[in-house]
Amino acid sequence: KAGVTQTPRYLIKTRGQQVTLSCSPISGHRSVSWYQQTPGQGLQFLFEYFSETQRNKGNFPGRFSGRQFSNSRSEMNVSTLELGDSALYLCASSSRDETDTQYFGPGTRLTVL
Amino acid sequence: AQKVTQAQTEISVVEKEDVTLDCVYETRDTTYYLFWYKQPPSGELVFLIRRNSFDEQNEISGRYSWNFQKSTSSFNFTITASQVVDSAVYFCALSEAQGNDYKLSFGAGTTVTVRA
Numbered sequence: 001k002a003g004v005t006q007t008p009r010y011l012i013k014t015r016g017q018q019v020t021l022s023c024s025p026i027s028g029h030r031s032v033s034w035y036q037q038t039p040g041q042g043l044q045f046l047f048e049y050f051s052e053t054q055r056n057k058g059n060f061p062g063r064f065s066g067r068q069f070s071n072s073r074s075e076m077n078v079s080t081l082e083l084g085d086s087a088l089y090l091c092a093s094s095s096r097d098e099t100d101t102q103y104f105g106p107g108t109r110l111t112v113l
Numbered sequence: 114a115q116k117v118t119q120a121q122t123e124i125s126v127v128e129k130e131d132v133t134l135d136c137v138y139e140t141r142d143t144t145y146y147l148f149w150y151k152q153p154p155s156g157e158l159v160f161l162i163r164r165n166s167f168d169e170q171n172e173i174s175g176r177y178s179w180n181f182q183k184s185t186s187s188f189n190f191t192i193t194a195s196q197v198v199d200s201a202v203y204f205c206a207l208s209e210a211q212g213n214d215y216k217l218s219f220g221a222g223t224t225v226t227v228r229a
Contacts, residue, residue: 033216043204043219056216088156092217100146100208100215104158 002027004093004105012111018079021108025072025093031055032074033102034066037088046089049074050096078110086112116140117207119220127228132192134223136205139186142166146208147181147188148217153201161203164188195227 005024013019025032033056034046045058049068066076072093078085088109092102118137126132138147149161162174164181171180176196180189192199202224206217 031215035217042221043217045216045218048215058216090156090158092158094215096215101148101160101163102208102217103160104150106155106157109156 004091004103006089006091006105006108008108009106010109010111012113013081014113015081015083017081018077019081019110021076021078021089021091021110023074023076023091023093023105025074025091026103029093029095029103030072031094031096032068032072033092033094034074034076035090035092036060037090037107038084038086043090046076081112083112086110116218117205117220119205119223121223122221123224123226125226125228126195128197129194130227132195132199132225132227134190134192134203134205134225136188136190136220137186138188138205138207140207140209142209144209148206148208149179149188149190150204150206150219151201152204152222158204162190192225195225197227197229200225200227 007022031050033048035043037043047066048056052068063079068074088107090104090107092104094102116139145166147164150158152158169181176193178191202222204222205220208217
């Protein structure tokens, strides 16, 4: 099976802009989770989508949003970018069964100038 | 409160030495899952091992082994006969299976450098 794919791999934006990141899960996986990784805060959970519904949300401002499509692909949007949003954004997919192992994509490196 | 603590920030070893990574977790759940992930310089988190809270049997998988002890809330991970390709950041993570909460709580990571 193909792994989790994320596009784009790298992004450079300026403050105030918005950005959309995309994630395609492993075939058959219906759960997609997003994480932010920064040197200062480490890996932090953003949100999880399952069957097109947000099931869980981390402690991030409303500027961070997401959605999931019927084919389980997910997008994450960050509006009104701030310098502190510069990070590696990782997407993970799982089958949400009893094993619940999350498999991660290569990430999108976002730089906000 | 930090749910997963990795006290070791960095470990440097010479090739073929064993490396043990410490992980201490905190949870009130009776059902939970523990993971180890590896993050090489490319950035992708690679799944290594998983253990559920009901199974304290320690195992060996190739050069990897782990020691899960509920009594001390520890989930340590060992790489035997380390190789240069093992150089990466290693993360311990906790998933508390309560309700719909499937998020992973990660430790701060331990950077392992294996020198030739």
